[in-house]
Structures are given as C-alpha cells and as structure tokens.
Amino acid sequence: MSEGKSIPLLEVSGLQKSFPGVRALCGISLRLEKGEVLALIGENGAGKSTLMKILAGVQPADEGTFRIQGEEVHFRNVNDAMAKGIALIHQELNLCGNLDLAANIFLGREPRRGGLIDEIKMKKGAEKFLAQVGLDLPADTLAGSLPIGKQQLVEIAKALSCDARALIMDEPTSSLSQRETETLFEVVKNLRAKGISVIYISHRLGEVKELADRVTVFRDGENAGELNREEIDHSNMVKMMVGRELSEIYDRKIHPPSKEVLSVENLSCPSFPEHPLALKVHAGEIVGIAGLVGAGRTELLQTIFGVTPALGGTIEVEGEARAIRAPSEAIASGIALAPEDRKQHGLVLPMSVRENCSLPSLLRDSSGGWTNQKMETEVTREAVESMKIKTPHYEQVARFLSGGNQQKIVLGKWLAMRPKLLMLDEPTRGIDIGAKREIYKLMEKLAGEGMAILFVSSEMEEVLGMSDRAYVMHEGKISGELSRQELSEEAIMNLATGNLQAA
Amino acid sequence: MKKNILGIFILLVAIFVITALINPKFLNAYNMQNLIKWSSLYAVMSLGVAFVIITGGIDLSIGSVVGLVAVVLSICLKLEGMDPWSAIGLTLVLSLAIGLIHGWLITKAKVQPFVVTLCGLLVYRSVGRWLTDNQSIGPIPLEEDAGYANIEQIQGLDFIFSGKIALGSFNLPTPAIFLFVLAVASAVFLRRTIWGRYLFALGNNEEGTRYSGINTDRMKILAYVLCSFFAGIAGILFAFELDSVQPAQTGEFYELYAIAAAVLGGCSLRGGEGSVLGVVIAAAVIRLIYNSINMVGISTHLEFGILGLVILLGVIGDEFLKKAVARKQAAVKT
Numbered sequence: 001m002s003e004g005k006s007i008p009l010l011e012v013s014g015l016q017k018s019f020p021g022v023r024a025l026c027g028i029s030l031r032l033e034k035g036e037v038l039a040l041i042g043e044n045g046a047g048k049s050t051l052m053k054i055l056a057g058v059q060p061a062d063e064g065t066f067r068i069q070g071e072e073v074h075f076r077n078v079n080d081a082m083a084k085g086i087a088l089i090h091q092e093l094n095l096c097g098n099l100d101l102a103a104n105i106f107l108g109r110e111p112r113r114g115g116l117i118d119e120i121k122m123k124k125g126a127e128k129f130l131a132q133v134g135l136d137l138p139a140d141t142l143a144g145s146l147p148i149g150k151q152q153l154v155e156i157a158k159a160l161s162c163d164a165r166a167l168i169m170d171e172p173t174s175s176l177s178q179r180e181t182e183t184l185f186e187v188v189k190n191l192r193a194k195g196i197s198v199i200y201i202s203h204r205l206g207e208v209k210e211l212a213d214r215v216t217v218f219r220d221g222e223n224a225g226e227l228n229r230e231e232i233d234h235s236n237m238v239k240m241m242v243g244r245e246l247s248e249i250y251d252r253k254i255h256p257p258s259k260e261v262l263s264v265e266n267l268s269c270p271s272f273p274e275h276p277l278a279l280k281v282h283a284g285e286i287v288g289i290a291g292l293v294g295a296g297r298t299e300l301l302q303t304i305f306g307v308t309p310a311l312g313g314t315i316e317v318e319g320e321a322r323a324i325r326a327p328s329e330a331i332a333s334g335i336a337l338a339p340e341d342r343k344q345h346g347l348v349l350p351m352s353v354r355e356n357c358s359l360p361s362l363l364r365d366s367s368g369g370w371t372n373q374k375m376e377t378e379v380t381r382e383a384v385e386s387m388k389i390k391t392p393h394y395e396q397v398a399r400f401l402s403g404g405n406q407q408k409i410v411l412g413k414w415l416a417m418r419p420k421l422l423m424l425d426e427p428t429r430g431i432d433i434g435a436k437r438e439i440y441k442l443m444e445k446l447a448g449e450g451m452a453i454l455f456v457s458s459e460m461e462e463v464l465g466m467s468d469r470a471y472v473m474h475e476g477k478i479s480g481e482l483s484r485q486e487l488s489e490e491a492i493m494n495l496a497t498g499n500l501q502a503a
Numbered sequence: 504m505k506k507n508i509l510g511i512f513i514l515l516v517a518i519f520v521i522t523a524l525i526n527p528k529f530l531n532a533y534n535m536q537n538l539i540k541w542s543s544l545y546a547v548m549s550l551g552v553a554f555v556i557i558t559g560g561i562d563l564s565i566g567s568v569v570g571l572v573a574v575v576l577s578i579c580l581k582l583e584g585m586d587p588w589s590a591i592g593l594t595l596v597l598s599l600a601i602g603l604i605h606g607w608l609i610t611k612a613k614v615q616p617f618v619v620t621l622c623g624l625l626v627y628r629s630v631g632r633w634l635t636d637n638q639s640i641g642p643i644p645l646e647e648d649a650g651y652a653n654i655e656q657i658q659g660l661d662f663i664f665s666g667k668i669a670l671g672s673f674n675l676p677t678p679a680i681f682l683f684v685l686a687v688a689s690a691v692f693l694r695r696t697i698w699g700r701y702l703f704a705l706g707n708n709e710e711g712t713r714y715s716g717i718n719t720d721r722m723k724i725l726a727y728v729l730c731s732f733f734a735g736i737a738g739i740l741f742a743f744e745l746d747s748v749q750p751a752q753t754g755e756f757y758e759l760y761a762i763a764a765a766v767l768g769g770c771s772l773r774g775g776e777g778s779v780l781g782v783v784i785a786a787a788v789i790r791l792i793y794n795s796i797n798m799v800g801i802s803t804h805l806e807f808g809i810l811g812l813v814i815l816l817g818v819i820g821d822e823f824l825k826k827a828v829a830r831k832q833a834a835v836k837t
Contacts, residue, residue, distance in 0.1 A: 307714065331716035339714055348708045350775060359704060359715040362697040369696045413715070 007070045009034045009197050010055070010086070010166055015064035017050055024050040026221045027064070032166060035195040037188060039208040042218035043241055043432030048201050051218075052168050055199070056088035057081030085165035089155050089172060097144025102126035104143045105158045129157040133187045149180025153187060166197040171430075173207060177292050178497070185211060203430070205237050217241055241433060249437055250465030252444060254484070255284035260319065261452035262335075262421050264304065267313035271299040272476025276313055279471055279478065281421060281452040286443060288467030289456045290492045295473040297456040298340055301423050305337040306330040317420060331360065334420035338410045338427060340456070346410035347398050354394040357383040357413045364417070383412030388438055404435025411439065422446060424455040428462060440466060460489055474498045508781045510824055511768060514817065515788050522795040529798045532673060538787075538794050540676035544740055546786035547682055548757055549764035550689050551733025553782045554726040556765050557693070559706045559774025560609065560616040562727065564601070564623030565734045565761050567631070569754030572598055572738025574631040577640040577748050580657055584650030587657050591739060598735025599728055601627070606724030624758065632750040641747045664743035678740050682783070685733065690779040702726060706774030763810070764789055767817045788813070 010032040017025040025047045032038050042048050053059045054066075057075035066073055068084050075081045078088075095104050102122045103110075111121040126139035133153040137146075143154060152172060159167055169188075173181045188198055188211060202208055208215060215227040217240040225240045261283050266276040277300060281287045289297045302308045304315060306324040315322050315333075322333045330337070339345035347356055358365070358376040365375035380394050387408035391401060398406060407427070414422060424443070428436040443466060447453055457463050463470055464487055472480045472495035480495040522529045548565050555562045572594045579590035601623065608619045643661060644651045664681075667674035693699035705712040705719045713719045737757075742748055768785030770777035792813055796806050 305714075326718065327714055328716045328718055337714065344708070345710050345714045348704045348711050348775075350707050351704060355700065355704070359700075359712070359717070362700060363717075366697045369698060371695055371697055371700060 006033075008032060008067075009036075009069060011067045011070075012051075012055070013065055015051065015054065015066070016062045017047075017054065017059070018062055024221055025054075025061070028218065028221065029223055030216060032197050032199060034165075034197055035192055036213045037192055037198045037200055037211055039212035039215045040199055040201045040218065041203075041205070041208060041215060041237060041241060042224070043434060046218040046224075046241075046432070047221040048218055049170070050221075052088065052170055052199070052201060055081070056086060056168055058088070082162050082164075085163055086168065087159035087162060087164040087166070088168045088170070089152065089159060090170060093148065093151050093155055095143040095151055095154060097142065100140045100142055101130065101137065101154055101157075102139035104154060105129060105139075105161050107158075109162075125161065126157075129161045130154070132160055132190075133157045134183065134190070147180070149176045149183065152176070152180075152184065156187060156191075160196075164196065166199065167191070168199045168201070170201045171203065172200070173202065173204060174430075175293060177294060181207070205234050208237065209233065238433070249433065250440060250461075252286075252466060252468075253448065254468065255447055257285065258283040258450065261317065262304075262454070263314075263316040263319075265314045265316075267300075267303060267315065268311040269296065269299045269303040269476075270308045270311055272296050273311050275477040277478055279454075279481075281454050283420075283450045283452050284447050285468050286447050286453045286455070286466055288463040288470035289454065289473060290458075290460070290463045290470055291473035291479075291496045293458060295496065296476040297473050298425055299476075300473070301337055301425050301454070301456060302339075304330065305335060305423065307337075331417065331419075334418075335423065336360075336414035336417060336419035336421070337423045338407075338414065338425065340425035340429065342403075342406055342410045347406060349399040350397060352395045352397055353384070353389065353391050353401070353409060354380045356398050356409050357394075357416075360413055361416045379413075379416040382416055383409065386415060387412040387442065404431040407431050407435065407439070411442065419451065421452045421454060424453065426457060427455055428457075428459070460492065463487070463492065464489065472496050508769065508778060508784065510821060511781055511784050511788060511817065514813075515784055515791065518788065518791050518795055522791075522798050526798040526800075529795070534794070534798075536667065536674055536676055538790060539679050540744070541793075542787040542790040543676065543678040543682035544737060544744065545757075545760055545764060545790055546783045547678070547685055547733055547737045547740065548761040549768070549782050549786040550682075550685060550779065551730040551737075552758070552761045553765045553768070553770050553777050553779070554689075554693075554702065554733075555616070555730045556762070556770040556772060557702050557706045557774060557777045558723050558726045559709070559772075560723065560726065561620065561762070561772070562605070562730045562734075563617065563620040563758050563762075564605070564627060565730070565737075566754040566757035566759075567624045567627035568598055568601055568731055568734040569738040569741055569757055570748070570750065570752075571627040571631040572735045573642075573742035573745070573748040573753050574635055574640065574750050576739060576742050577642045578634060580642045580650060581640055581644045581648050582650045584644070584652040587653050587660050591660070594739060595732065595735050598731045598738070601735075602728035602731030603724065605731065606727035609727065610720035610723050628751075628755075635750045637750050639747045639749045641745070642742045643746065661743050664740050678744070681736065681740060685736070686779050686783050693777075693779060698722065698725065703775055706776070708775075760786075760789055763814050767814050769821070785817075788817075 008031045013029040015025050015028040028047060028051055030051065040048050054061045057078045057080050073084060105126045106122050111118040123139040130137060133156050135150060135153050135157065143151060156167065172184060176184065191198060200211060209232050212232060213229055215232055215237060217224040219241060227236055259282065260280055262281040264277060264279050266278065268276050291297050299308065303310050306326045306329050309325040315324055317333045317335065324330045324333065343349060354376055357380040361379050362371060365372045377394065383389065384391065389405050389408045389412060391405065398409060427439050443453055467487060468484055470482045470487055471478050472482065472492055474496055475498065479498060482491055528534065552562050552565060575597060576590055576594045579585040579593060580587060605619050605623060608614045609616050643657055663677060666677045668677065701712065701717050701722045705722055709719050741753060745753065764786040765782050766772065767788065768781035770782065789810065792810055793806060796803060796809060
C-alpha cells in the first residue's frame with residue numbers, strides 16, 4: 001500500500017479479532033500518514049470501535065501486524081500505546097469532575113519535587129497544553145464546571161501532554177452543540193498543521209466531508225473502500241457503507257389527517273419553567289422535534305411521559321385531560337417512550353430479551369401478581385418478529401446484543417402495549433444504517449395503523465425524511481412549527497438557532 | 504446462578520464432613536437439632552435482607568429490630584398481661600411500621616439506605632434498653648410477674664415458636680418449619696410474581712425500570728418492609744428461644760451475619776442478583792462454622808476471624824467460578 005512513499009506513521013494489516021460468537025475484524029488494513037486527518041466510517045458493528053480499541057492498546061488483536069513508523073509493535077495495555085504516542089479520546093469523557101484541570105491533565109504523571117506534587121510546574125504545564133487546544137482557562141478551574149465541549153478539549157490537551165502523535169477520536173461531536181463542534185474542528189485543523197495525525201470516527205458524514213483528508217470505510221469487519229480528499233462526498237460514502245442509495249432509506253407515505261391523539265397546552269417543564277409549551281399530534285401522523293442538543297427536546301418528552309412531571313399546563317390524550325406524574329400514569333394513558341439513553345433508561349442490560357420485552361406488560365398480563373410465562377413469550381415473539389431483532393434465543397442477555405438490536409428491543413417492548421402515542425427520543429442514535437431502515441419502516445407501519453408518533457432527532461436528514469410535520473426547539477421554547485412542505489434544512493437551522501426573522 | 508449455589512453447597516458439605524470426621528459427637532441428634540434451629544433463625548433474617556440487597560440497598564438495623572421486637576413482646580406478655588396473639592400481632596405491626604419508615608425515608612426523603620438503617624440500628628437498640636431499664640426480660644411470665652395471665656396460651660406459643668416436633672427419634676425444631684414456609688414463599692415471590700421480577704429489574708437498573716412504567720419507589724418500600732417483617736418474625740422466634748432477652752445484647756451484630764449470609768449466598772451488593780436457596784445454605788454455613796469451631800476444639804476467640812476469612816474466600820471463589828463459566832460459554836459459542 002505504501003507505494004514507495006514515506007513510511008506511514010501507523011500501519012496495520014491483516015488484523016483479526018473475534019469475540020464470543022462474533023468475528024469483529026476479519027483482516028482489516030489501515031494506514032495513517034503523519035499530519036493527516038483520516039476519517040473512519042462504517043455502520044455499527046462494522047468493526048470501527050474494535051479497531052480503535054486495538055490501536056489504543058485497550059484490547060489485543062488475535063492476528064495481524066501493527067507497525068509504527070515501520071517498526072512492529074505489540075501493545076499490552078493503554079500505557080504501551082501512549083508511550084508510542086497513540087491516545088484515544090473516549091466518547092464518554094473520563095475526566096474527574098472534582099479535580100482541577102491541571103490535576104486532570106497530569107493525573108498519574110504529576111511533576112514532583114521532594115515527594116510532593118510540584119503545583120507550580122504542573123499549573124504552568126497545564127496552561128501550555130490548554131492554550132494549544134484554544135482553551136484560555138486558569139489551570140485551577142474544576143473540570144466538572146466546564147461544559148461538555150470544553151471537557152473534550154481538556155481531554156485532547158491531556159493527550160498532547162503525553163506527546164501524542166496520533167489522536168483517535170470516537171464520535172467526538174455526538175454531544176456537542178454547533179458552536180462547540182466548530183471549535184473542535186478548529187483545534188483538529190491546528191493539530192494537523194502541527195503534524196499530529198487524527199483518526200476521526202463519526203456517523204456524521206457532513207463532518208467527515210469538512211474535516212477528512214482521506215476516508216476509510218469498513219463494512220462487516222472488512223475494508224469496504226477508501227476515498228481520497230477529492231472523492232469524498234455524501235453519496236459515495238453511504239454507498240460504500242451500505243451498498244445502496246440514500247433515497248431508499250426513507251420510505252414515507254402520507255396518511256390522511258385523523259383525530260387528535262395528544263394535545264399539550266401551556267406545559268411547563270421543570271427544566272425550562274419559564275417557557276410554557278404547546279403541541280399536538282394526530283393519529284397516523286409522524287411529528288418530528290428538531291433542535292440543537294440542550295434545546296429542551298428530551299426534557300419535553302420526559303415531562304409528557306411523567307419522568308419529570310409538569311409544573312403546570314394540561315396534557316390531553318384523545319380529548320381527555322390526564323394528570324401524568326409518573327411513567328406508569330403515562331402508560332395507563334396510552335403513551336410510551338423509547339428513551340434516548342438505551343443503556344441507562346431503555347433496558348435492563350443483565351436481563352434477557354424476554355424479560356426486557358415483557359417488563360412493561362407484565363402487570364397487564366398478570367392475574368393475581370403471577371408472571372404469565374405464555375404471555376411473556378408471546379409478547380417477546382411479537383417484538384422480535386416485528387422488529388427483526390437478531391438474537392439466538394429469547395433468553396439471551398440484552399448486554400450481548402449489538403446496539404441496533406438493543407434499540408429494537410427498546411421499541412419492541414412497547415408494541416404489545418398498543419400505545420396510542422409512541423414517543424421516540426433519538427431513535428437511531430449510534431446504530432447502523434441497516435437497523436435505522438428497519439426502525440423507519442416500523443415507524444411508517446405503525447403510523448399507517450393509526451398510531452401517533454412523536455420523535456426527537458438531532459439528525460437533520462431523519463427529521464426531513466420522516467416527519468409529516470415538525471416542531472423546532474430553541475433554548476427551551478418551541479421556536480416554530482413546519483409543515484412537510486415547509487421543511488428544509490435551512491428553515492430548521494434558522495429556527496433551531498433562534499434566527500426567527502429568516503424562518 | 505445454579506453453579507453459584509453448587510459452590511456454597513459443596514462448602515457446606517465439606518465443612519460438615521470434615522467436622523464429623525474429627526469429632527463424631529458432632530453428628531449426635533442433640534447437636535444436629537441445635538444446628539438446624541440456629542441455622543433456621545439466622546436464615547429467616549438473611550432472607551429478609553436479601554430482598555433489600557437485591558434492590559441494591561442495605562439494611563443495618565436488623566439486629567436492633569430483632570432486639571426491640573423481642574423486648575416489646577416480652578413486656579406485653581410478662582408485664583402487661585396482654586392477650587398473646589394480640590401481642591404477636593402488635594410486634595409484627597411494629598416491624599412492618601419500621602420497614603415502612605425505612606422505605607419512606609429512603610425513597611421519598613432520599614436519605615441513603617446505609618444512613619437510614621444505621622440510625623435505625625442505634626435508635627431501636629436504645630429504645631429497647633430504655634423500655635426495660637436495660638434489665639433482662641423473657642416472654643414467659645412467672646407467678647410473681649405483673650402480667651401473669653394466659654399461661655396456657657403462652658406455653659402454646661412457646662411450643663409453636665421454639666418447640667420440637669418428634670419425627671421418630673429426631674426432634675425437628677419448629678423454627679425450621681417457619682424457615683421452610685418463609686423460604687418457599689420468598690422463592691415463589693421472587694421467581695414467579697411480577698413484583699419479584701420488578702425487584703430484580705430495579706436492582707439492575709432503577710431508572711430503566713421506572714421508564715418501563717413501574718413504580719420503583721413502591722417496590723423499594725416493599726423490600727424494606729419485607730426485610731423488617733422477617734426481622735420481626737426472627738425477633739419473636741429468638742424471644743421464645745432465649746427465654747431471657749438482654750436488651751443490650753439480643754440481636755447484636757445479627758445484621759452482619761444476615762448480610763454475610765446473603766452475600767455468601769450469591770446476592771451482589773450492587774443489586775439485581777440473589778437466590779433464596781443460596782441464602783439459606785449460606786446461613787447454614789455460617790452457623791456450621793461456628794459449631795465446627797467448638798467441635799474441633801479451635802479457640803472460640805478465632806470464631807470471627809475464621810468466619811471473615813471463609814466469607815472472603817467464598818466470595819472470591821464465586822468470582823472465579825463466574826469467570827470460568829463465562830469463559831466456558833464463550834468457548835462453546837465460537
């Protein structure tokens with residue numbers, strides 16, 4: 001692959017890795033040049049995360065060679081990788097919120113004098129690295145007091161302080177606002193200018209297009225192709241990832257407007273009590289809620305679902321006013337929520353597929369408090385079949401399924417409850433395009449059967465592709481409502497950023 | 504789960520056989536009856552705390568609840584001359600109320616279980632001592648006692664709670680029957696009812712369970728109520744067993760035995776795991792160790808030390824077993 005060019009900073013070939021029941025990598029190759037931003041894309045389960053963990057020394061590979069500047073290396077742990085200048089910036093940040101920035105940056109490598117920490121040296125060092133990532137903050141700022149975007153920059157500063165030559169970033173923008181994302185891009189570009197290489201893993205193809213010098217695509221644990229700077233465009237990337245065209249993904253039919261299922265008036269959410277909210281959803285309608293992260297979309301769904309009960313206002317389901325103070329009351333009213341954080345809120349990971357699928361319907365299907373094994377199996381069969389959940393058997397522990405299949409359980413467990421309104425919070429976050437398509441199909445099918453669907457999404461294409469109508473939120477307010485005809489990327493962005501005149 | 508119980512069962516058998524080989528007196532009927540009786544008394548408390556540990560909580564007040572219930576029952580019968588069944592009912596209501604207060608403080612006032620039940624441990628112990636002026640007292644009134652009444656009925660209760668039923672030449676202590684009934688009921692509750700499922704689910708992921716529409720606060724309160732209720736039953740059993748209740752000592756440290764048995768029996772303090780059979784066997788192991796130390800002739804001063812080491816090794820062994828099972832399953836799949 002090197003074609004007689006200079007020796008690449010990092011080169012792997014023939015990498016294989018198996019987990020119980022899965023071959024995650026079947027002979028992957030990857031090359032990273034000095035001072036290059038290489039984007040790594042692929043559906044979930046394509047092997048990106050596994051490769052990244054191998055590169056950073058978190059896991060060993062089963063087979064394959066791994067060279068850094070031509071020299072073969074074997075990492076036994078993260079420290080080995082760091083010693084060779086490879087650092088991983090985790091999706092979940094690993095800073096200690098109770099310590100200041102200097103302490104975080106030098107954690108485990110504190111400069112010492114006479115056995116005590118040399119605070120002055122540590123502070124000076126920290127500020128130097130903070131400046132390199134564009135953070136003009138005192139080194140004694142508490143890490144926990146920073147917003148998530150800045151915390152991420154601190155992580156990068158920490159990596160730089162270990163003389164990192166290659167940074168691996170896993171979905172770095174997944175929880176960043178627009179502005180934070182732009183800052184991060186500036187930092188990445190600066191690093192590149194300084195000769196530091198970056199492996200950038202993302203589901204957001206727009207970002208890849210803006211940032212990457214080269215794109216490597218994985219599919220099913222194998223190399224699916226490579227794109228040079230001038231070849232990088234949206235449809236090329238999608239085609240390589242999934243082997244089909246984008247227009248096949250969203251398949252919507254418009255259903256005639258029907259009776260009102262949900263009507264919310266003057267709703268005061270605990271997180272933004274100063275902005276009362278109003279919205280409506282009709283039977284057979286798919287309504288999107290767009291907006292930036294932190295605009296209060298998740299909080300709105302959680303208030304309707306009774307997780308954080310409303311401080312005021314009314315919620316009507318099919319014209320009947322409901323006081324919803326707990327999820328159990330929302331469910332009794334015919335409302336279901338598939339939450340954003342499936343591991344924290346959607347599933348009980350150590351429990352089986354069957355136990356997860358039947359959890360909401362146990363009470364309904366029980367007489368006298370006894371569990372009803374037959375109904376549990378029935379409910380699970382319905383979820384597994386209609387969602388096409390890939391599981392060896394119903395007793396498989398949910399933890400061992402892929403993200404896409406886990407998400408299908410989160411949706412599937414509500415089907416047996418026949419909700420009138422199904423609310424989905426980021427229904428396709430972090431799952432592959434194949435699983436996405438199945439979730440879109442299901443949304444379409446349920447709407448066709450007369451269910452009302454309200455979904456929150458940060459993916460522009462998803463809102464544009466799936467919504468019959470959309471609300472846009474900005475800083476806790478509903479800043480606008482767009483019909484299917486009015487829906488456009490520009491209209492949504494204007495409303496989402498509070499630019500009301502243009503909308 | 505099944506392997507888990509097998510491990511603790513093997514431990515039980517091993518200690519049993521070794522002790523029997525060293526000292527044949529260990530096997531005589533009197534010692535066996537005693538062993539069964541004390542194992543049953545401990546296991547009742549351990550089952551109670553298992554409910555709480557399955558939800559990811561803890562209850563440190565069990566020993567004090569045992570002490571307080573025993574004291575209150577004795578006062579009712581010996582000093583007040585109360586109708587015996589009413590006295591039993593009163594003490595059970597007292598234990599239920601204690602559990603309810605724990606559950607309410609933990610779920611509604613959001614105080615950590617450790618703190619709530621630690622304070623309970625201090626408060627109930629001290630109330631028991633105050634009520635009796637720290638004088639020992641038993642549940643069975645004598646002729647000179649103020650509450651000398653209903654003697655036949657009370658003797659009947661004494662038989663129910665600390666009697667022996669002849670099975671041929673073997674006398675089965677009645678606490679074993681209480682344990683059997685409570686253990687079967689607990690196992691059915693945990694494995695066959697929706698509430699049992701909810702307890703395991705919320706012990707693994709409380710938020711996720713709440714998002715599935717389950718009133719997790721109510722389930723947690725239920726767990727604390729069951730725990731104190733079982734401690735209350737144990738308190739009644741201990742009162743009749745001991746004849747003389749020491750307000751300052753009766754039940755002291757029992758919460759630690761109970762927690763130890765629950766953990767040794769396969770409950771994870773992180774919540775979401777546990778089995779009734781495991782807990783019962785583990786409670787028996789703890790009593791058996793105590794008995795073996797006497798039988799084998801090891802200094803009783805070493806009792807706590809040996810108990811501590813066995814629990815530690817048991818839990819470590821359990822972790823190894825789990826890893827080995829996981830590896831084996833992994834190997835089978837690929």
